[in-house]
Amino acid sequence: MINTGNGNPVIRNCSQCLVHVPDLVRYGSKPRREIQKDTSVLAQVAASLRAFEEAERYPPNQTFIGNLTPDALSALPRPWYRPEALEQHGRPTTGPFGEIISQDLFYAVLKCANVLTPALIELAAEGRERIEPLLNNHPVLSPFDGLDFTAAGSFQEEIDNGSALPLYSGDALRGCVRRDNRAEGREDDNLDAHTLLEALCTKASGAIALQWLLHREGLGAEEIDYVITCGEEAAGDRYQRGAGGMAKSIAEMCGCTNASGMDVKNFCAGPASALVTAGALVKAGVYERVAVVAGGSLAKLGMKFQAFVELGIPILDDCLGAMAFLVTADDGVSPIFHLEPGTIGLAKVGSSTSDEAVYRELILKPLQKLGLNMTDVDKYAPELHNPEIMEHAGSGDVVHKNYRMIAAMAVMAKEIGKPDMPAFMDRIGMPGFAPTQGHIPSAVPFIGHALQAMQQGEMRRAMFLCKASLFLNRLTELYDGVSFMLEANAGART
Amino acid sequence: MLKGKKVAVFGERDDVSGPAVRKCVEAAGGEVIYETTSCFV
Amino acid sequence: MIVFGLNEPFNLRIMATTFKDGDPSFAGALGGIALGLKSYHIFELKDEIPADVWESEMAFKELQTEDELIEKICATMREIRGD
Numbered sequence: 131m132i133n134t135g136n137g138n139p140v141i142r143n144c145s146q147c148l149v150h151v152p153d154l155v156r157y158g159s160k161p162r163r164e165i166q167k168d169t170s171v172l173a174q175v176a177a178s179l180r181a182f183e184e185a186e187r188y189p190p191n192q193t194f195i196g197n198l199t200p201d202a203l204s205a206l207p208r209p210w211y212r213p214e215a216l217e218q219h220g221r222p223t224t225g226p227f228g229e230i231i232s233q234d235l236f237y238a239v240l241k242c243a244n245v246l247t248p249a250l251i252e253l254a255a256e257g258r259e260r261i262e263p264l265l266n267n268h269p270v271l272s273p274f275d276g277l278d279f280t281a282a283g284s285f286q287e288e289i290d291n292g293s294a295l296p297l298y299s300g301d302a303l304r305g306c307v308r309r310d311n312r313a314e315g316r317e318d319d320n321l322d323a324h325t326l327l328e329a330l331c332t333k334a335s336g337a338i339a340l341q342w343l344l345h346r347e348g349l350g351a352e353e354i355d356y357v358i359t360c361g362e363e364a365a366g367d368r369y370q371r372g373a374g375g376m377a378k379s380i381a382e383m384c385g386c387t388n389a390s391g392m393d394v395k396n397f398c399a400g401p402a403s404a405l406v407t408a409g410a411l412v413k414a415g416v417y418e419r420v421a422v423v424a425g426g427s428l429a430k431l432g433m434k435f436q437a438f439v440e441l442g443i444p445i446l447d448d449c450l451g452a453m454a455f456l457v458t459a460d461d462g463v464s465p466i467f468h469l470e471p472g473t474i475g476l477a478k479v480g481s482s483t484s485d486e487a488v489y490r491e492l493i494l495k496p497l498q499k500l501g502l503n504m505t506d507v508d509k510y511a512p513e514l515h516n517p518e519i520m521e522h523a524g525s526g527d528v529v530h531k532n533y534r535m536i537a538a539m540a541v542m543a544k545e546i547g548k549p550d551m552p553a554f555m556d557r558i559g560m561p562g563f564a565p566t567q568g569h570i571p572s573a574v575p576f577i578g579h580a581l582q583a584m585q586q587g588e589m590r591r592a593m594f595l596c597k598a599s600l601f602l603n604r605l606t607e608l609y610d611g612v613s614f615m616l617e618a619n620a621g622a623r624t
Numbered sequence: 625m626l627k628g629k630k631v632a633v634f635g636e637r638d639d640v641s642g643p644a645v646r647k648c649v650e651a652a653g654g655e656v657i658y659e660t661t662s663c664f665v
Numbered sequence: 666m667i668v669f670g671l672n673e674p675f676n677l678r679i680m681a682t683t684f685k686d687g688d689p690s691f692a693g694a695l696g697g698i699a700l701g702l703k704s705y706h707i708f709e710l711k712d713e714i715p716a717d718v719w720e721s722e723m724a725f726k727e728l729q730t731e732d733e734l735i736e737k738i739c740a741t742m743r744e745i746r747g748d
Contacts, residue, residue: 398665482643483641483643483644484644485641485644513665515665520664520665523664525664525665526638526639526664528638528664528665531638531639532638566665568665571665597637599637599661599663599665601661601663602663607642607643609637609641
């Protein structure tokens with residue numbers, strides 16, 4: 131077998147899942163703040179939620195799990211949420227990359243994610259008949275344990291006095307999430323029910339993604355050496371808010387008994403930074419099989435809900451994202467993850483806030499190192515936010531703006547003329563198809579599609595461009611960027 | 625036109641950022657007294 | 666005065682109107698309060714900015730923004746100022 135990998139690792143497999151949680155939208159940051167100001171907003175939110183079948187058949191969601199290619203999505207007329215658009219294909223819950231998980235199944239996994247006594251999550255016995263079989267009969271997730279139920283009456287008082295938050299499916303009370311009521315937890319705002327629900331949602335959705343990755347790869351959990359997470363949650367108590375531990379908690383939940391792990395934080399560029407770290411660990415021979423896991427963001431649910439309510443459109447930002455990637459040494463088949471010196475694009479501190487300087491470092495420098503032109507790359511994956519979510523809220527099509535930026539860089543590099551920008555964008559671009567989940571849309575939802583196309587010999591190179599609004603931490607004015615290149619393996623090409 | 629003016633700057637990460645607008649305004653003699661950069665994602 | 670870097674005409678209209686005449690929805694801190702502030706978009710101020718600073722901070726932005734969008738932004742701002 132020809133090996134042109136230069137000792138580089140490969141991204142061997144992925145899982146890309148969505149978790150449809152309409153009744154958690156009220157706990158997203160924006161809806162929660164608006165409901166606190168005016169309780170009638172809760173009824174508006176409730177009236178605008180989608181049924182599971184609608185979320186399941188929604189073409190961008192089908193693209194996320196791999197049943198549609200981004201090219202096929204771009205050929206579908208918008209709006210994609212129209213009933214006619216939903217009718218255009220079946221409603222498979224599973225796709226080549228993963229699954230769209232229903233809310234009741236997610237509540238079961240959320241319960242399994244609890245390790246505390248007294249439990250942080252309680253599920254009502256009244257919902258047992260519905261929920262229990264969903265987990266126990268699930269082909270991928272049934273190994274999760276810890277599912278049990280209790281009478282709703284036993285926690286109703288905690289919901290009434292505000293120390294626990296109710297978990298609903300429509301009108302039915304499915305359970306609750308508690309604050310840490312133990313002596314050391316009682317005074318800590320970082321351990322209230324809402325903050326813990328954020329962390330538990332990331333853990334549970336991340337565990338779903340890792341479990342799916344193991345399933346797709348046919349790999350035993352104990353064969354994973356290391357897990358790196360890259361979410362935007364901040365788990366920890368008052369002395370170490372945001373200190374991490376997410377990766378190891380997910381590894382534990384999935385039975386990765388031989389693995390340890392750590393959390394990589396880099397705002398929306400977290401997945402890219404985590405993949406680079408994983409790749410470097412594999413290339414250096416420190417670990418053999420590293421899983422990069424991205425759980426979903428509760429805070430970003432319903433971020434744009436007001437526009438949807440106003441326009442009478444269903445709330446489309448109603449899903450948590452969940453992804454996992456397996457990085458291993460070159461197997462001769464999977465796409466090569468370029469990690470030669472200088473091939474990872476980074477936004478240097480010295481580039482300051484200048485977009486031109488940053489994009490030269492992110493796009494042109496790595497390509498120069500690889501001896502390539504911008505036009506040698508088949509597809510560029512920037513932040514892949516679903517435009518249907520962004521545009522209605524007056525935020526513009528972020529994907530389009532990114533492609534304008536990429537095309538402008540090709541003009542600066544004198545590879546194309548200004549009039550060629552639209553045609554160049556058509557060739558190297560794709561529509562956004564990921565929910566507004568921060569780090570989740572950040573280029574990496576294209577990995578599943580790239581892996582598939584490269585293994586089938588339909589694509590040679592894809593460049594992934596991730597951006598991170600570091601300035602939101604109020605500690606710097608800078609933003610960050612990370613880029614990396616995947617290339618079809620010589621073994622797969624021949 | 626900007627010289628000696630007190631200016632509030634509203635930038636956006638994927639459009640023109642607050643710092644980029646600020647640098648322009650200051651170079652033209654304006655005084656930036658408020659600056660923010662939105663991130664819609 | 667206000668200087669914007671936002672490029673969405675929809676948002677620009679709401680914000681510039683608010684700074685001039687008060688919040689059009691009569692909600693929020695500026696509901697019913699007309700500050701009379703003039704709003705500009707940075708694209709309108711090119712002639713005011715030293716060329717070297719424009720080149721390093723704005724030229725790339727100008728290249729990547731569609732000419733029609735720049736024109737629409739400038740027209741929106743002019744309209745709200747009443748120029």
